[in-house]
Amino acid sequence: MADAPLIAARGISKQFAGVEVLSDVDLDLVAGEIHALLGENGAGKSTFAKILAGVHRPTRGTLALNGQPVEVNNPIVAQRLGITLIHQEPISFPDMSVAENLVLGRSDNALLGRVPWAEMEQGAKDLMTQLGVRIDVTKPMRGLSIADQQMVEIARALASDSRLIIMDEPTAPLTPKEVDTLFKIARRLRDEGRTIVFISHRLEEVQALCDRATIFRDGALVDTVEVADVTDEDIIKLMIGRPLRELIHKTGSEIGEVALEVSGLTQPGTFKNISFSVRKGEIVGLAGLVGAGRTDVARAIFGVAPAQSGTISVNGAQVSIAEPSDAIDLGLAFVPEDRAVAGIFKTLSVEHNITATVPGKIAPRGFISRSIEKALTAESVKQLRIRLASVRQPIGELSGGNQQKAILARWLHTDPQILILDEPTRGIDIGVKAEFYDMIGKLAADGRAILLISSELPELLALCDRILVMAEGELTADLVRADATQETIMHAAVPKTGNHAQENAA
Amino acid sequence: MTTRTETVKHTRDSADARPMWQVVLVRPEVMTFALLVGAFIIASNLSPFFSDAQFILESSTYYVEYSIIALVLTLVIISGEIDLSPAAMMALSACVFAALYQAGLPIGLAMIASLATGVLMGLFNGILVVVFKLPSIIVTIGTLTLYRGLAQVLAGDRSIGKFPQWFNGIDYRLILDVPVPVIVFVIISIVLAAILGTTVVGRQIYQVGTSEIASIHAGIRVRRIKLGLFVAMGVASSIGGLLTASRLASVRYDMATGGELQMVLMVMLGGTYIFGGRGSILGTFLASWLLVIIATGMTVANIAITAQLIVMGALLIISIIATNAIYARTQR
Numbered sequence: 001m002a003d004a005p006l007i008a009a010r011g012i013s014k015q016f017a018g019v020e021v022l023s024d025v026d027l028d029l030v031a032g033e034i035h036a037l038l039g040e041n042g043a044g045k046s047t048f049a050k051i052l053a054g055v056h057r058p059t060r061g062t063l064a065l066n067g068q069p070v071e072v073n074n075p076i077v078a079q080r081l082g083i084t085l086i087h088q089e090p091i092s093f094p095d096m097s098v099a100e101n102l103v104l105g106r107s108d109n110a111l112l113g114r115v116p117w118a119e120m121e122q123g124a125k126d127l128m129t130q131l132g133v134r135i136d137v138t139k140p141m142r143g144l145s146i147a148d149q150q151m152v153e154i155a156r157a158l159a160s161d162s163r164l165i166i167m168d169e170p171t172a173p174l175t176p177k178e179v180d181t182l183f184k185i186a187r188r189l190r191d192e193g194r195t196i197v198f199i200s201h202r203l204e205e206v207q208a209l210c211d212r213a214t215i216f217r218d219g220a221l222v223d224t225v226e227v228a229d230v231t232d233e234d235i236i237k238l239m240i241g242r243p244l245r246e247l248i249h250k251t252g253s254e255i256g257e258v259a260l261e262v263s264g265l266t267q268p269g270t271f272k273n274i275s276f277s278v279r280k281g282e283i284v285g286l287a288g289l290v291g292a293g294r295t296d297v298a299r300a301i302f303g304v305a306p307a308q309s310g311t312i313s314v315n316g317a318q319v320s321i322a323e324p325s326d327a328i329d330l331g332l333a334f335v336p337e338d339r340a341v342a343g344i345f346k347t348l349s350v351e352h353n354i355t356a357t358v359p360g361k362i363a364p365r366g367f368i369s370r371s372i373e374k375a376l377t378a379e380s381v382k383q384l385r386i387r388l389a390s391v392r393q394p395i396g397e398l399s400g401g402n403q404q405k406a407i408l409a410r411w412l413h414t415d416p417q418i419l420i421l422d423e424p425t426r427g428i429d430i431g432v433k434a435e436f437y438d439m440i441g442k443l444a445a446d447g448r449a450i451l452l453i454s455s456e457l458p459e460l461l462a463l464c465d466r467i468l469v470m471a472e473g474e475l476t477a478d479l480v481r482a483d484a485t486q487e488t489i490m491h492a493a494v495p496k497t498g499n500h501a502q503e504n505a506a
Numbered sequence: 507m508t509t510r511t512e513t514v515k516h517t518r519d520s521a522d523a524r525p526m527w528q529v530v531l532v533r534p535e536v537m538t539f540a541l542l543v544g545a546f547i548i549a550s551n552l553s554p555f556f557s558d559a560q561f562i563l564e565s566s567t568y569y570v571e572y573s574i575i576a577l578v579l580t581l582v583i584i585s586g587e588i589d590l591s592p593a594a595m596m597a598l599s600a601c602v603f604a605a606l607y608q609a610g611l612p613i614g615l616a617m618i619a620s621l622a623t624g625v626l627m628g629l630f631n632g633i634l635v636v637v638f639k640l641p642s643i644i645v646t647i648g649t650l651t652l653y654r655g656l657a658q659v660l661a662g663d664r665s666i667g668k669f670p671q672w673f674n675g676i677d678y679r680l681i682l683d684v685p686v687p688v689i690v691f692v693i694i695s696i697v698l699a700a701i702l703g704t705t706v707v708g709r710q711i712y713q714v715g716t717s718e719i720a721s722i723h724a725g726i727r728v729r730r731i732k733l734g735l736f737v738a739m740g741v742a743s744s745i746g747g748l749l750t751a752s753r754l755a756s757v758r759y760d761m762a763t764g765g766e767l768q769m770v771l772m773v774m775l776g777g778t779y780i781f782g783g784r785g786s787i788l789g790t791f792l793a794s795w796l797l798v799i800i801a802t803g804m805t806v807a808n809i810a811i812t813a814q815l816i817v818m819g820a821l822l823i824i825s826i827i828a829t830n831a832i833y834a835r836t837q838r
Binding site: 302304323324325327328334336341342343344345346347348352356357359362363366367368410 | 704705706709710712713716717719720721722723724725726727783784833
């Protein structure tokens with residue numbers, strides 16, 4: 001153990017499109033340990049794991065394997081070096097047998113060589129025995145549960161004698177019993193001297209399984225700790241410990257009647273029994289980890305994918321929203337999370353993008369009036385300070401922040417009384433973010449009800465009157481601003497093992 | 507100095523606007539127009555007939571039924587879908603018309619029944635695409651076979667004719683020296699261009715074709731628009747079928763066989779983007795005339811029918827490459 005660690009990462013940095021998502025990470029992984037990578041969404045842990053596995057190449061920095069510098073340029077090289085990444089939802093060829101899937105990607109056979117079916121099958125059986133799982137290797141992958149598919153991936157890692165196995169949130173789709181099996185196998189692999197990197201949001205699992213944990217925040221490595229020495233509280237503090245951004249708290253607006261109320265909203269397998277209300281002039285935050293079901297709830301309310309059961313009321317009257325146009329007629333607006341896909345019409349002009357929601361306004365007598373359209377667009381450009389070269393240029397040519405302003409402008413023309421904003425400031429420069437915070441505050445002060453979905457806790461804490469928290473499809477907290485801290489939110493947002501939405505929904 | 511800082515700011519927040527001459531000139535319709543002029547010059551050298559407008563108008567009556575349908579197909583393709591069944595819809599609606607007339611129905615009612623058949627066929631296509639969320643290319647390949655088969659069952663192998671004299675030969679009926687079907691084509695071109703360019707529905711057809719998901723999120727009733735377009739295809743096909751019946755003075759189940767490819771060719775030659783979101787009625791209008799001149803020109807020049815297919819195929823491929831290149835350039 002005194003000699004070189006299995007993996008020594010030095011100064012690993014990664015940029016995507018000029019944005020640094022990982023900076024100067026130094027980390028040693030030693031043989032025979034289970035090492036957790038922790039952090040909020042976007043903290044950089046998955047990026048780091050993907051660099052180890054050759055999926056991404058670091059912009060700067062070096063990797064050494066057993067003291068020897070290596071370049072992991074692609075997943076095939078990684079595999080050859082004994083590094084395997086196991087995806088949450090395994091990627092496989094569903095119509096090929098388990099045995100065939102096990103030998104995929106191994107290039108030791110000649111292109112047109114005979115396929116050694118019998119040996120392949122025997123080898124696969126041996127691996128399954130070694131893992132201690134009962135999977136019929138002649139069956140196609142398609143019929144296997146996700147847990148069993150993960151086992152096949154692990155078996156594949158063993159087949160290529162991997163020394164480092166990276167598991168990216170492996171337990172999220174598993175039942176508690178399957179998690180137990182996975183843990184048993186992980187421990188056995190560790191005892192054989194292999195190294196396992198375990199990425200998870202579930203702190204309980206980290207405590208139960210891992211030897212050491214490394215915490216990432218904002219693309220940097222914060223600390224590496226011995227799991228036995230720390231508590232959940234310590235880890236959460238490390239995960240979110242950044243100072244609250246210097247943001248102006250909105251001047252408290254008059255909070256009025258209930259504008260939007262949802263009750264018992266349920267979509268089996270996605271979210272269940274969601275009940276909350278938003279009042280006029282109130283900004284209600286919706287926090288939670290990615291995959292907690294926040295966006296699905298928003299889409300259900302707006303009619304993009306209506307919920308199976310539950311009721312929605314607007315201004316005290318129960319309404320039925322079957323498609324977005326119903327929601328718009330009721331005074332709702334929805335700025336979606338995925339701006340590039342669900343927000344903008346990339347190749348159409350800024351003008352056509354801004355007026356997309358108000359056909360009645362631009363074409364009062366059925367025909368589009370150029371002068372009205374021009375005036376509406378000019379008003380938006382001025383009001384929201386959209387920076388562009390021409391309103392007739394394709395919106396795809398604008399920066400992300402200006403695209404987002406145009407999408408918000410589109411909704412302001414409908415004069416909405418209830419706004420649902422899903423990650424409105426994602427991928428936006430800090431300066432423009434401040435403009436958005438300002439605008440959101442003003443919209444509430446005008447008496448509009450706002451539901452703000454965000455993964456940025458400082459943003460929610462700075463803007464919201466109340467913060468709802470979702471975990472695994474359920475509402476786990478409803479905090480007034482005075483009680484909300486990053487710690488209380490994270491506690492409610494981190495899923496508790498053994499409390500799966502999937503199994504309850506079934 | 508001030509100008510300089512402003513330029514720097516622009517490049518960060520947005521790309522610079524394209525110069526006006528590019529906006530006007532770098533577009534696929536310009537390519538279609540250039541091809542049209544080129545084809546006309548070559549054809550006039552091949553035969554003096556081409557300097558005669560009357561000759562071109564007469565020749566066009568063989569293609570104008572397809573051209574009319576291609577106009578509606580343009581809207582369908584801009585919306586991000588495709589319909590390959592129009593030629594079969596022409597045949598079935600014409601067979602319905604002829605069979606009912608022969609069974610003793612007044613000719614007016616038979617024509618109405620033919621149009622109703624068009625509506626139903628379009629509705630069927632539309633429902634399969636919109637409600638069952640199936641890809642339109644597969645749906646309409648299926649229904650093109652189905653409708654053609656129904657036409658054959660209905661009409662058998664014989665041709666049905668003996669229509670009243672006033673019904674036949676609409677292509678010889680002239681208004682201001684222009685054959686009636688060509689006038690119909692021009693009027694429908696103007697109406698559809700106006701709808702596409704100046705109404706909300708037109709705007710939304712482009713938006714749906716650019717991004718269906720973004721359209722749904724903006725409250726655009728995507729399903730209603732697409733259903734409407736498929737029904738319009740049925741109606742246009744039925745009109746095309748009746749015009750053909752009048753021109754040929756008879757109806758057979760194999761009317762317009764292979765016509766759907768000619769229609770797609772016109773739309774593509776007109777610069778409409780196969781993946782939706784871009785295109786124009788003007789382009790299809792110009793491409794229709796281009797096709798008339800090329801096809802007639804080659805016939806006049808005694809180019810064998812087999813070689814004509816090669817030219818048509820090559821044109822289709824060239825037009826798709828050019829359209830893609832132009833859109834890739836302007837899209838950035």
